[in-house]
Every structure is written in structure tokens, then in C-alpha cells.
Amino acid sequence: MNTRFPPSRLVRWLRRSLACAVLSGGLAQAAGPQPVLLGIDGEFGLDNSTSAQAVELGMRTAIAEINAAGGVLGGRPLELVTKDHRSIPARGIRNIQEFARMPGLVAVFGGRFSPVIIEELPTLKSTRILFMAPWSSADAIVDNDMRPNYVYRLSLRDSLAMPRLLQAAHRRRLDRVGLLLTNTSWGRSNAEAAERAVPAIHGMTIAGTSWYNWRDSSLVGKYQQLRAAGAQAIVLVANDDEAAVLVREVAALPKEQRLPILSHWGVTGGEFAKLAGPALQQVDFSVIQTFSFWKADPARVRRFLASAAKVSPVRRIEDIQGPVGVAHAYDLTHILALAIDRAGSTDRRLVRDALEHLPAWRGLVKNYAPPFTPARHEALGPGELLMARYRDDGVLVPAQE
Incomplete structure (x- = not known):
């Protein structure tokens, strides 16, 4: 079977192909420079x-x-x-x-x-x-x-964040801190940064370190372990979901058991304020930032x-x-x-x-x-670092330190 185009068909096909090529080139030029x-x-x-x-x-x-x-x-x-x-x-x-x-x-x-x-x-x-x-x-x-x-x-950078969080606690005379950290490479990065930072802050000690897993449904047990170890404040490394769980659980405790929480900024990457709800205003919660539009x-x-x-x-x-x-x-x-x-x-x-x-x-x-x-x-x-808090409407604003 002869699969070649008859001459007349081949000419028509070439003409159509050439026309399409010219049209495509014109459209490309009309579309402007390559992005x-x-x-x-x-x-x-x-x-x-x-x-x-x-x-x-x-x-x-x-x-x-x-x-x-x-x-x-x-x-x-x-x-x-x-x-x-x-x-x-x-x-x-x-x-x-x-x-x-x-x-x-x-x-x-x-x-x-x-x-x-x-x-x-x-x-x-x-x-x-x-x-x-x-x-x-x-x-x-x-x-x-x-x-x-x-x-x-x-x-x-974690090696900047953790010293700043510890210094924020130190300024408030909260010198025995408990570390509540996600069991990931991010959490381990912060644990190492905290160990390096503590000796440079006079009187600062780590009362204990507790680890939680992503999507844990409760963190209050680990929080209470740190409180029992003598922690005066919690330095938290968490994303929005787990942090909201912790805030709701801490807000449900008697007031004398609610420790200040100083948080890494992972919480600001989601619907943290919405997930935490009214409990957020019942807990002393601040978060590190590098910038504020305010x-x-x-x-x-x-x-x-x-x-x-x-x-x-x-x-x-x-x-x-x-x-x-x-x-x-x-x-x-x-x-x-x-x-x-x-x-x-x-x-x-x-x-x-x-x-x-x-x-x-x-x-x-x-x-x-x-x-x-x-x-x-x-x-x-370090010059860009600041602490922030959530207003009642869930908007993050610079904190008074």
C-alpha cells in the first residue's frame, strides 16, 4: 500500500503547515516576550x-x-x-x-x-x-x-529565634523555661539552638524538654510534666493546629496553672487564632516575628x-x-x-x-x-526580631516588652 501523499495533497498539506507555522509565529510575537x-x-x-x-x-x-x-x-x-x-x-x-x-x-x-x-x-x-x-x-x-x-x-533562623524567645522570657524574670517541641528536624534544630543560647543568658535554665508528634490530639500532659519540673514559662515550637490544641487545654486549667507561652512563629502560618477561639485571650501567649506591617x-x-x-x-x-x-x-x-x-x-x-x-x-x-x-x-x-500578640479580633500586632 502506497502511503505517500499524492502530489496535490502534499502541496495542500505543506501549504497548510506553512500557514500554521506563520500563524503560530505571529501569535508568539503578538503574545510578547517569553516570560x-x-x-x-x-x-x-x-x-x-x-x-x-x-x-x-x-x-x-x-x-x-x-x-x-x-x-x-x-x-x-x-x-x-x-x-x-x-x-x-x-x-x-x-x-x-x-x-x-x-x-x-x-x-x-x-x-x-x-x-x-x-x-x-x-x-x-x-x-x-x-x-x-x-x-x-x-x-x-x-x-x-x-x-x-x-x-x-x-x-x-532557629539559631536567632531561640535566643530571642529565651531573652523575652528572661526580661520577664521567667528564667526556668520548659521546651515543648515538635518531634521533627525543625524541633531538633530549636533544641540545639536553645542549648547553645542558655549559657549566654545569666540565670536562665531549661527545666525540661518534652516532645510531641505532629497531629497529637492532646499536649496538656506534656505541658504539665514541664510545669511539675519547675518551668515558669513554656517555649513552644509548633504549628497552628497543635498550638491551638495546647491553648484550649491550658485555658481550661485553673488560672494558677496557666504558664506564659512564648511561641515560635509556625503558629502564624494557619488559622491559629480561629482554631484557638476565645481560649486565646485567656492564655498569656506571644509569638516571635521578624516584621510587622504595623x-x-x-x-x-x-x-x-x-x-x-x-x-x-x-x-x-x-x-x-x-x-x-x-x-x-x-x-x-x-x-x-x-x-x-x-x-x-x-x-x-x-x-x-x-x-x-x-x-x-x-x-x-x-x-x-x-x-x-x-x-x-x-x-x-537579630535586629529584625520582635514579639507579637493576637488581638481579640485575631490580628497579630507588636507586643509591649
């Missing part, structure tokens, strides 16, 4: 979590500003690609592999959960994909022994809110959930765009190098002088 892709690997599908959405809001707001100003590399727009790992490391590893194969994708922004990112580190190392950390705090994420290191963080430069906050209103329902500071994730991702996206332009390319290796040699830049969170250096892949330091 530069940025990814998010976050916990979008996790119940009650708002952290990945916070990172996305910060990035989309910055991207809107950057694109309105002409994009990067002489006119190429930034475009966002999101993937959901649901806090499951295997999903995160698969996401990183898929991102690494995407042409035109420069970098991936991570979500809240340090244990997921720590499991992803070997894949990040093998693929040499540029990874930006706007929320996760475990020291090992940046201290990862990669040479060269493709991970950059604009976020809290204390930031008013002109920069107004600019952010105006830009956020173009890509989201946000109109007021009170509308912002997970404020640190939003602000960090916003600044980190702007910084990355500066590095792409400095590199003159989307080549991840060149952009990585450019991140280490940026000039000083004034952002929403702080003035970066500069954001990163070859020896420092951490953009924030």
Missing part, C-alpha cells in the same frame, strides 16, 4: 494552612510591580508557577524535580515547613536549582554543605497595599494572613529580579552568583546592605 518563570513549592492543600498562600501573595504583589515597570532582562515579564506538596516530603521532592526540568524557570520559593525542605536538599543539590526560602527557619536549610550553595533565605515605613506599606489590591482582596493590614511570609516573599522576589537583571540571563548559575553581589537595596522589611554576600546567604539578623 521568566518563578516557582512556589508550598503546602497549598494542607487543611487550615495559609502560609503558602501568604508566600504567593507576596510574590504576586512584587511581580505586579516588577512587570508594570517593564519586567526583567529588557522587557520579559515574570510569571508564577505553583505546586502543592501538602507538607509531604515525597511530593516536595517530585515538585523540585519537575521545576528543575522547566525551561525558563529561574528559582523556586519554598513554603513554611522546614522538614520538607530538609528532605528536598539532596534533590536541590543534584539539580542545582536556585531555592529561595521566605519562611522556613531550620538552620540546616542554609547550612547545607552545598558547594556552591544554591539556597538563599530571607526569613527567621511598625513598617507607612509609605512602603501604602505602596504594598495598593499593589496587593490589584492582585488580591487585600485592602488593609488586617486583611493580611501570615504577614511575615507575605513581606519576606515580596522583598525576596524584588531582590531576585535585581539579580536576574544583574546576571543578564535566566541561567541559574549566573543568577546565583549575581545574588551574592547585589548593591544595597531598600525593601519593605528592612534596608539590605546588601541582601546577600558570598559568605552570607541569610538576609535577616
Whole structure:
């Protein structure tokens, strides 16, 4: 059977193919320059979590500003690609592999959960994909022994967080603290940071350490063990679900058994205030932060809110959930765009190098002088740390210390 096209059919087919090619080329030109892709690997599908959405809001707001100003590399727009790992490391590893194969994708922004990112580190190392950390705090994420290191963080670090939490307790003369920690790499990171920090704080001691597992339905037993060991305050490392369980249980105790709780910031990445309910106002609960829209430069906050209103329902500071994730991702996206332009390319290796040699830049969170250096892949330091509390309406505001 002859499968060749008859001459007349072949000519018609070639003409149609040529017309389609010309049309496709015209459409591509009409569509504008090829976008530069940025990814998010976050916990979008996790119940009650708002952290990945916070990172996305910060990035989309910055991207809107950057694109309105002409994009990067002489006119190429930034475009966002999101993937959901649901806090499951295997999903995160698969996401990183898929991102690494995407042409035109420069970098991936991570979500809240340090244990997921720590499991992803070997894949990040093998693929040499540029990874930006706007929320996760475990020291090992940046201290990862990669040479060269493709991970950059604009976020809290456990070795900064734990000393600040202990100092906040010390200022209140609560010098015997109990550590209530999640049994994960994030919890262990904080346990190590606490052990290193205590000797530098005169009179501070750790009365005891208790570990709980993710999704535990009760934490009051471990809390009471720490109280019985002489703890005057609890330093808590938890996410929103478990922290809400603890707050409800502590609020149900007699007042004389309710110890102050000083919390790491994982609680702010979800519906913690809603889950805790009225019990939150019956417990002395404070949480560490690196940034507050309430204390930031008013002109920069107004600019952010105006830009956020173009890509989201946000109109007021009170509308912002997970404020640190939003602000960090916003600044980190702007910084990355500066590095792409400095590199003159989307080549991840060149952009990585450019991140280490940026000039000083004034952002929403702080003035970066500069954001990163070859020896420092951490953009924030102890000067940004503050304690915050939840108002009656669930809004997080700076605390009086």
C-alpha cells in the first residue's frame, strides 16, 4: 500500500503547515516576550494552612510591580508557577524535580515547613536549582554543605529565634523555661539552638524538654510534666493546629496553672487564632516575628497595599494572613529580579552568583546592605526580631516588652 501523499495533497498539506507555522509565529510575537518563570513549592492543600498562600501573595504583589515597570532582562515579564506538596516530603521532592526540568524557570520559593525542605536538599543539590526560602527557619536549610550553595533565605533562623524567645522570657524574670517541641528536624534544630543560647543568658535554665508528634490530639500532659519540673514559662515550637490544641487545654486549667507561652512563629502560618477561639485571650501567649506591617515605613506599606489590591482582596493590614511570609516573599522576589537583571540571563548559575553581589537595596522589611554576600546567604539578623500578640479580633500586632 502506497502511503505517500499524492502530489496535490502534499502541496495542500505543506501549504497548510506553512500557514500554521506563520500563524503560530505571529501569535508568539503578538503574545510578547517569553516570560521568566518563578516557582512556589508550598503546602497549598494542607487543611487550615495559609502560609503558602501568604508566600504567593507576596510574590504576586512584587511581580505586579516588577512587570508594570517593564519586567526583567529588557522587557520579559515574570510569571508564577505553583505546586502543592501538602507538607509531604515525597511530593516536595517530585515538585523540585519537575521545576528543575522547566525551561525558563529561574528559582523556586519554598513554603513554611522546614522538614520538607530538609528532605528536598539532596534533590536541590543534584539539580542545582536556585531555592529561595521566605519562611522556613531550620538552620540546616542554609547550612547545607552545598558547594556552591544554591539556597538563599530571607526569613527567621532557629539559631536567632531561640535566643530571642529565651531573652523575652528572661526580661520577664521567667528564667526556668520548659521546651515543648515538635518531634521533627525543625524541633531538633530549636533544641540545639536553645542549648547553645542558655549559657549566654545569666540565670536562665531549661527545666525540661518534652516532645510531641505532629497531629497529637492532646499536649496538656506534656505541658504539665514541664510545669511539675519547675518551668515558669513554656517555649513552644509548633504549628497552628497543635498550638491551638495546647491553648484550649491550658485555658481550661485553673488560672494558677496557666504558664506564659512564648511561641515560635509556625503558629502564624494557619488559622491559629480561629482554631484557638476565645481560649486565646485567656492564655498569656506571644509569638516571635521578624516584621510587622504595623511598625513598617507607612509609605512602603501604602505602596504594598495598593499593589496587593490589584492582585488580591487585600485592602488593609488586617486583611493580611501570615504577614511575615507575605513581606519576606515580596522583598525576596524584588531582590531576585535585581539579580536576574544583574546576571543578564535566566541561567541559574549566573543568577546565583549575581545574588551574592547585589548593591544595597531598600525593601519593605528592612534596608539590605546588601541582601546577600558570598559568605552570607541569610538576609535577616537579630535586629529584625520582635514579639507579637493576637488581638481579640485575631490580628497579630507588636507586643509591649
